[in-house]
Amino acid sequence: MIEVRELRREFKVATSKGLRRNYKTVTAVDDVTFAVAAGEAVGYVGPNGAGKSTTIKMLTGILVPTSGHLRVSGVDPSKQRRDLAKRIGVVFGQRSQLWWDLPLGDSFDLLKSIYRVSAQDYKARLDECVELLGLQELLITPVRQLSLGQRMRGEITAALLHAPELLVLDEPTIGLDLESKERLREFLADINTRRGTTLLLTTHDLDDIERLCPRLMVIDHGRVLADGPLDELRAEVTPERELVIDLREPGPAPDVPGVTAVRSEANGLRHHLTFRRAETSAAQLITQVVRQVEVHDLAVVEPEIDDVVRKLYQRQVQQDAHR
């Protein structure tokens, strides 16, 4: 679906010094290589200025790469912009493709004409989105009167009316409340599994990734730092997990081999035992713990995805320092 090889994009930035103007070349995307197969759902994350948006703009045909090979849905985005537009859907969290002063339904009608969707297909696709996203009452509301969450549901419907093979979402959940976020995620997961629509999304909200994307790509300074299933990345960069135990009676933490750190809470009612996943299994640990103390409740906690990404950045910085 997406094929990227040694993709590079440079910008010329003016640096003024008195009256003299110099230009400095900044590399926003630095020889990035990856591929996304049809039906995948990929999260593309990185700090501000990492090169995410530039990549997205190249994938969607807005920007032309400085160099490198790029194919999206079988076409070259920089040369076949309009062909590409018919095959992909794009949602930008911070800009709208709807008609501000018109009722939401009118925007959909216009997009139907723009993308030349047959009346039959249009009705089927719109009905589906309206039902799943609860847009029924909103169709007659002018877009400018919609809440952000309502508008985003409209934007996603707008991007799906021409049944794109690939849906690119740039910060789709930015600024939304928890309930709206959850609703969007549920819907996106559904079209990914049921319709097989490929998803590529950038986000700052790592819950989006956890919920939607089996695969994660992390980019910083224009380079891909990591690419793989979220679980593997987690195992690789944060080899430690935590066993949280709640005791019936307050007491000292059990002394169990394999535990690398202990943190206690609530006057000894709750203990966090850190262990390395490669050396100790959770089952072993639990067996030994229950032999020593009377446990009321326990849970195995995976490191937060934020930690995973932060560690990836740190690792890259260290590698750069060694070079």
Added chain:
Amino acid sequence: MAEFIYPKLIGAKLRSQLAYRTSFAVDFVSQVLAQCYELIVILVLFSQINALGGFTRDEVLLMYAFAGAAFGVADLFAGQLDNLPTYIRTGSFDVLLMRPLGTLPQIMCSDIRLRRIGRITGAIAVMIYALTHVAIDWTPAKVVLTVLTPVAGAVIYSAVWVVACSICFWIVEGREFANAVTYGSNAFTSYPINVYSRPLRWAMAYVVPGAFVAYYPSLALLGKADPLGLPGWVGWTSPLVAALAATAAGLVWRFAVRHYRGTGS
């Protein structure tokens, strides 16, 4: 089916304007008034003199009316290009690039300044007055020329608009410059071009082909020789000049968008 899309986009914009009826009414009236002021300037001028560059009051009014109608129509379609800096700054231009349509027609249909109809109506009224008060030796060809002149003029002005606004792809706040060219050329073309100094005339009449909006077609209609010495058939070439200007504008726009997307420089 493609040809139905743009009327739909325009229709959509008309409906959204109806959302702001009062502001529309105010704009409409102010446009009619603006047109009247320019008319008053010409009338006051001719209360002091009998001829301007060898042209009578009604002949000058004819040129003024042709220019006014052409500019009004151009403004209706191309005036939205004044919003290009906003489109670029807010990223709306990227949204246009993501659709399977050309960017220029999308912007042109993105808004229709209906209030401009006030300006066009005024210009047509003056045109009718002038046509019935000047001496024209009517032939079928001249009737066609009369109808085609505002159309060709609108195309020429629109082309000027497109070229001038393309600068916003390099200098985002290039709007002042663009307006100087577009509104400036309207002011210029409303009078016989032989009254201007030579450098200004060259820039605004031939480089920016403003002389073909009203001046030369009027000469042809009136059967007058060009005081500047160009042959009489030049007055019939406005549609051709319009086609050339539109082509040139299309190429400039394409080059500008290519620059925006990153292959231009």
